[in-house]
Every structure is written in structure tokens, then in C-alpha cells.
Amino acid sequence: MSAEIIYGRELAEDIRERMTKEVADLRELGVVPGLAVVIVGNDPASLSYVRGKDKASKKVGLESNLIELPEEVSQEELLDLVDRLNHDSNVHGILVQLPLPDHINEDEVIEAISPSKDVDGFHPVSIGRMMAGKETFLPCTPLGILTMFKEKEISLEGKHVVVLGRSRIVGKPIGQMLLNENATVTYCHSRTKNLKDFTQNADILIVAVGKPGFISGDDIKDGAVVIDVGVNRIEDGSLTGDVDFESALEKASYITPVPRGVGPMTITMLLHNTIQAAKQLNQIPQRSS
Ligand SMILES: NC(=O)C1=CN([C@@H]2O[C@H](COP(=O)(O)OP(=O)(O)OC[C@H]3O[C@@H](n4cnc5c(N)ncnc54)[C@H](OP(=O)(O)O)[C@@H]3O)[C@@H](O)[C@H]2O)C=CC1
Numbered sequence: 001m002s003a004e005i006i007y008g009r010e011l012a013e014d015i016r017e018r019m020t021k022e023v024a025d026l027r028e029l030g031v032v033p034g035l036a037v038v039i040v041g042n043d044p045a046s047l048s049y050v051r052g053k054d055k056a057s058k059k060v061g062l063e064s065n066l067i068e069l070p071e072e073v074s075q076e077e078l079l080d081l082v083d084r085l086n087h088d089s090n091v092h093g094i095l096v097q098l099p100l101p102d103h104i105n106e107d108e109v110i111e112a113i114s115p116s117k118d119v120d121g122f123h124p125v126s127i128g129r130m131m132a133g134k135e136t137f138l139p140c141t142p143l144g145i146l147t148m149f150k151e152k153e154i155s156l157e158g159k160h161v162v163v164l165g166r167s168r169i170v171g172k173p174i175g176q177m178l179l180n181e182n183a184t185v186t187y188c189h190s191r192t193k194n195l196k197d198f199t200q201n202a203d204i205l206i207v208a209v210g211k212p213g214f215i216s217g218d219d220i221k222d223g224a225v226v227i228d229v230g231v232n233r234i235e236d237g238s239l240t241g242d243v244d245f246e247s248a249l250e251k252a253s254y255i256t257p258v259p260r261g262v263g264p265m266t267i268t269m270l271l272h273n274t275i276q277a278a279k280q281l282n283q284i285p286q287r288s289s
């Protein structure tokens with residue numbers, strides 16, 4: 001068997017095309033959805049991601065403001081900036097790129113963001129609402145994965161989902177969101193023993209570890225759905241996921257590639273959340289689609 005490849009990038013392009021029209025309609029009403037992306041320091045990978053977000057935002061007609069701060073910025077300065085963005089009526093979404101330098105208290109910065117502008121869905125209020133299954137901003141990578149499942153009509157109810165990784169950005173929220181969809185969820189992490197026993201029993205395997213080739217065909221069950229979240233730059237300068245694509249392709253029923261898989265969906269969901277935030281802050285009714 002050879003898996004069907006889920007090209008997130010193609011789905012992302014379709015969704016962004018619809019968004020472009022929606023943003024044009026909002027602009028007619030005098031509402032220009034605005035996103036502020038804050039990056040501290042000059043890590044090349046992080047800079048490349050935030051530039052990708054900035055470019056994609058502008059392409060669908062959002063007003064995107066990329067704020068680059070030096071590595072040495074103080075906690076106070078960063079909190080002051082967040083406060084200014086919270087009060088700026090042209091800004092509807094605020095994203096502070098993670099990780100932040102060691103001298104910055106990441107939790108304090110995230111908690112300073114107004115929940116009404118929390119387009120990353122990392123604020124404790126957003127997380128609490130997500131856990132309760134209430135409407136809220138959902139974290140972009142998990143929301144992108146969920147959107148791929150819906151598009152491919154991959155059913156989640158009663159499925160055994162195994163999540164590798166428990167980060168704030170990916171692992172923890174995707175597990176909770178799939179639990180909300182009635183999946184049976186197992187979390188694995190660096191202290192998990194006998195990892196293969198879990199991965200080989202997964203109907204759906206979500207890999208967000210950050211290690212190239214961490215999972216191969218031997219680790220998965222025949223017909224499993226494999227979602228590769230990892231984005232790793234290797235020596236030759238190319239990008240690769242956490243899954244050995246060729247061997248997994250032979251056993252899986254569906255698989256996402258890297259690049260052009262989950263990554264472009266993440267960015268698209270950020271744009272989606274920003275448009276929703278702009279509508280909510282301007283009391284414009286939500287569309288059903
Ligand atoms: N495509 C996209 O849109 C996105 C891609 N990414 C990519 O996803 C990958 C993961 O990033 P992120 O979610 O931020 O995770 P982190 O890098 O913050 O954490 C990695 C997770 O993997 C776990 N882990 C590490 N080693 C092992 C092991 N040997 N066995 C089992 N689990 C292990 C860690 O466990 P422990 O908690 O015990 O340390 C941790 O929970 C990266 O490659 C990143 O670039 C990230 C965000 C979005």
C-alpha cells in the first residue's frame with residue numbers, strides 16, 4: 001500500500017483565496033484586519049517563519065506589522081509593547097514568536113496579551129476555553145491539522161491518536177482538541193518508555209518532536225494516518241520532517257510531507273484567527289463557513 005499524501009500547501013492556497021475575498025468585503029466595511037508579529041533576537045529559522053507569516057498576511061490583504069526587537073530587550077520593554085498593541089485599535093491579532101530568550105519570562109508575556117487578540121491561542125483563558133470545549137482562538141498548528149482531517153474526511157471518533165511531543169504550541173493542544181472530537185488520546189514524550197508499543201498501536205500518529213527521521217515505517221501500524229509536524233533544517237540546507245517519509249509512505253494510509261504539509265496550514269490558521277479577531281472586535285457577525 002502507498003499512502004495518500006496530504007498536501008497542506010494546496011489546501012492552504014484554496015483557503016487563502018477565499019480569505020482574500022472575505023478580507024476585501026471587510027475592507028469595504030472599513031475594517032482592515034491587523035496582525036502584529038513580535039520577534040525577539042535574530043535566530044535565522046525564527047526570522048524566516050515570521051517573514052513567511054508577514055508575507056502571507058499581506059497577500060490576503062491583512063495589515064501586518066513585523067516588530068523585530070534585539071535579543072537584549074528587557075521584560076518591561078516587551079510587556080510595554082504588548083500593552084501598547086493591546087490598546088491599538090488597528091491591531092486585532094498579536095503573535096509573540098516563541099521561544100523567547102532565557103532572561104524573558106515567557107508565561108508572563110503570553111498572559112499580558114489580551115485574550116481578545118490572542119490569535120496563537122496560548123493565553124490561559126484561551127486554553128481553558130479550549131479544554132472546556134467552548135468557542136475560542138485555537139492554536140494554529142493543531143487547527144491546521146484538524147482542518148486537514150475534515151478536508152480528507154478522516155474520522156476521529158473512537159480512533160486511537162498517539163501524540164509524540166507535549167509542547168505548548170503543538171503536542172498538548174492537538175491532543176486536547178482531538179479528545180474534544182471523541183478520539184482516544186495517548187501523549188508520549190522524552191520520558192516515555194517503550195515508545196514503539198504506543199506508535200505501533202496508533203490509528204493516527206502525530207509527530208512533533210523536532211528530530212529528523214525520528215519515526216520510520218517500522219514504527220507505525222499498517223494503514224495509520226501519519227501527521228509530520230517537525231520542521232528541521234539539515235546540513236545540506238534543506239527542510240525535513242520528523243518522519244522518514246519514504247518508509248512511512250509504504251505503510252500509512254495518509255501522510256503529510258515536509259515541507260508543504262502542516263507548515264502552510266499553520267500560517268493559514270493564523271490568518272483565519274486574525275480575521276475572526278477583527279470581526280469580533282468590530283462586532284461583525286461571523287460567517288458560518
Ligand atoms: N509545522 C509547523 O507548523 C510547526 C512545526 N514545529 C516543529 O515541530 C517540532 C516540535 O516542535 P515543538 O512542538 O515546539 O516541540 P519542542 O521542541 O518544544 O519539544 C519537543 C517535544 O518532543 C519530545 N521529545 C523529545 N525527544 C523525544 C524522544 N526521544 N521521544 C519522545 N518524545 C521526545 C519532548 O519531550 P519532553 O517534553 O519530555 O522534553 C517535547 O515534548 C520542531 O521540529 C518544530 O520546528 C513547531 C511548531 C509549528
Ligand SMILES: Nc1nc(=O)c2c([nH]1)NC[C@@H]1CN(c3ccc(C(=O)N[C@@H](CCC(=O)O)C(=O)O)cc3)C=[N+]21
Pocket residue numbers: 048049052095096097098099120140141169231239258259260261262263264266267
Ligand atoms: N508564537 C508562535 N507561534 C507559532 O505558530 C510558532 C512559534 N511561535 N514559533 C515557531 C513555530 C514554528 N512555526 C512554523 C510555522 C510555519 C512553518 C512553515 O510554513 N513551513 C513551511 C516551510 C517554510 C520554509 O521554507 O522555511 C513548510 O513546512 O512547508 C514552519 C514552522 C510556527 N511556530
